[in-house]
Amino acid sequence: MPVGFAINTVNCFGCKTCQLACENTHLQNPGVFMRRVREVNATEGPGTVFVSMACNHCDDPQCLKVCPVGAYTKLTDGTVVQDHEKCIGCKSCIMACPFHAPTFDESEGATYKCDGCLDRRSAGLLPQCVISCPGANIQFGNLDEVAQAYDGAESIHDTVATGPNLYVKHNENLDLDDFKHIDGRETVDVGSVDGWL
Amino acid sequence: MISEFPLFLFTLLGGMSAGTYALLAVLKRREDGDAVILPVVALILLVISGFALFGHLGRPAGALQVMGHPTTGIGFEGYGSLLFGLFVLIDLIICAAKKKPNHVVTVLAGIFGLILLVAMGYAYYEVMGIEQWGNAASFAMFIFGGLALGVPLAAFFVEEGYGNSRFRLVAALAIALGVIALLIENGVFGGLGLSTNAFMIGAVLLAIAFVLVLVNRKNAVWITWLIFVLVVVGMAIARYSFYMI
Numbered sequence A: 001m002p003v004g005f006a007i008n009t010v011n012c013f014g015c016k017t018c019q020l021a022c023e024n025t026h027l028q029n030p031g032v033f034m035r036r037v038r039e040v041n042a043t044e045g046p047g048t049v050f051v052s053m054a055c056n057h058c059d060d061p062q063c064l065k066v067c068p069v070g071a072y073t074k075l076t077d078g079t080v081v082q083d084h085e086k087c088i089g090c091k092s093c094i095m096a097c098p099f100h101a102p103t104f105d106e107s108e109g110a111t112y113k114c115d116g117c118l119d120r121r122s123a124g125l126l127p128q129c130v131i132s133c134p135g136a137n138i139q140f141g142n143l144d145e146v147a148q149a150y151d152g153a154e155s156i157h158d159t160v161a162t163g164p165n166l167y168v169k170h171n172e173n174l175d176l177d178d179f180k181h182i183d184g185r186e187t188v189d190v191g192s193v194d195g196w197l
Numbered sequence B: 001m002i003s004e005f006p007l008f009l010f011t012l013l014g015g016m017s018a019g020t021y022a023l024l025a026v027l028k029r030r031e032d033g034d035a036v037i038l039p040v041v042a043l044i045l046l047v048i049s050g051f052a053l054f055g056h057l058g059r060p061a062g063a064l065q066v067m068g069h070p071t072t073g074i075g076f077e078g079y080g081s082l083l084f085g086l087f088v089l090i091d092l093i094i095c096a097a098k099k100k101p102n103h104v105v106t107v108l109a110g111i112f113g114l115i116l117l118v119a120m121g122y123a124y125y126e127v128m129g130i131e132q133w134g135n136a137a138s139f140a141m142f143i144f145g146g147l148a149l150g151v152p153l154a155a156f157f158v159e160e161g162y163g164n165s166r167f168r169l170v171a172a173l174a175i176a177l178g179v180i181a182l183l184i185e186n187g188v189f190g191g192l193g194l195s196t197n198a199f200m201i202g203a204v205l206l207a208i209a210f211v212l213v214l215v216n217r218k219n220a221v222w223i224t225w226l227i228f229v230l231v232v233v234g235m236a237i238a239r240y241s242f243y244m245i
Ligand code: SF4
Pocket: A054, A055, A056, A057, A058, A060, A061, A062, A063, A064, A080, A096, A097, A098, A099, A100, A101, A102, A113, A162, A164
C-alpha cells in the first residue's frame, strides 16, 4: 500500500496551523506554502469548508510527467519527491498538478513540493502538519491505515485523473467531485468560476 | 499583465515564424534579392520568442538541462525551436549567397515549423491542472493558430502575394482553420464557465481577414497590411485571454 494523507474537513475550522507549521519547518521565505488551507464555498449547505491539502502523492503524478529536467521521482513507498536543486523554475509541475500543490518561491526562482516530511519520517517522526494540527485533523501513513483514521472517510483516488492518495472525511457541504475544482486558488467557489474579460 | 506573458510572446512570435514557413513549404517563394528578408525576420521573431521563453524560467541558467527530457512539453518545444531555427538559418545563408531560396530547405524548415506548432499544442495539452488547457483543443489553438499567423507574413514572400490564386486559397484555408480553433476554444472555455469574449472578438477579426484575403485579388498594399493587423491583433487578443489563468 502506498502512503498518503487523510483529512477531516468536518472538524477543521481553518486555523492554518498546519500550513504555518509546514512553512516554518521547511521554508524560510514568507508566503511560500507547500501545504495550504483552501476555503471551499460549497454548492450546498451553509458556511465554508476548509480543506488542508499538500501534495497527494498521486499514483500517476503529472508533476513527474511534465518536469522538463526530471526533478521528480516516485519512491517505492509511493512518496513523490522533488529534487529542488534540479528545478529551473518553469512552473510546469504547478500547472500540471490538478491541485497546484507545488509552490513557487519567487526569491529563489524555483519550486518546492511536499515530500510528506521524508526527513522526519526517516527519523521515526510524523510529518509536521500531522503533529501540529490542534484537532488531529490530518493523518499520514500507509493508505490502508489512514483510510481508517476517520469514520466514513472516502478516497478521492478515482475522482481526479492522477489518482491522488487522499482520504477525506466530509459532510454534505463538500462533495468528492468538488476536489476537481480545488486548485491553486485560496478560495474556491465550487460550481462557479469568475469571468476573465 | 498576465503572469505567463513570456509564454504569450513565445507562442505568438514563434508561432508566426513557424507558421509562415509551414505555409511557404507548399507555395512558390519570391526569387528576388529580397528573399533573404524572410529568414532574417523569422529568426528575429524566433530569437525574441526564445528569450521570452527564458524569461518564463525562474532559473534560466539551467535551461540546457531541458534538452535531456525531449518528451516533456518544454523539452519538445526546445528541440522544435532549435531544429526549426537551424533550417531557417540555413535558408538565410542560402538566400544571402545565391540571392534566391532553395525549395528543399524551405520545405524542411516548413516541416520543422509545423513540428514546433505541434510541440506548442502538446505543451498545453499535458497541463492537466488547468482544465481549459489540458485538452485536445490546445492542439487546434497552436497548430491552426500558428498557420493563420503565418499568412500575413507569407504574403510578402510569395510571387504576387494575394494576387497569386494558389496563395489566396492556402491563406484563406489557414485563416479559416484559425477561426475554427478560436471557436473550439470558445466552446471549451464557455463549457467551463469562463469568459469567451476574447475568442469571439478574435474569431470575428480573423473572419474579416478571411473575406479580405478572398477579395484582395489585385494584392492591394493597404488590404495586405489590413489583413496583417487583423490576423495578428485577433490572434493576440484570443491568446492573451487563453493565458489569463
Ligand atoms: S498532488 Fe500534484 S504534485 Fe503531488 S504527486 Fe499529484 S500531481 Fe504531483
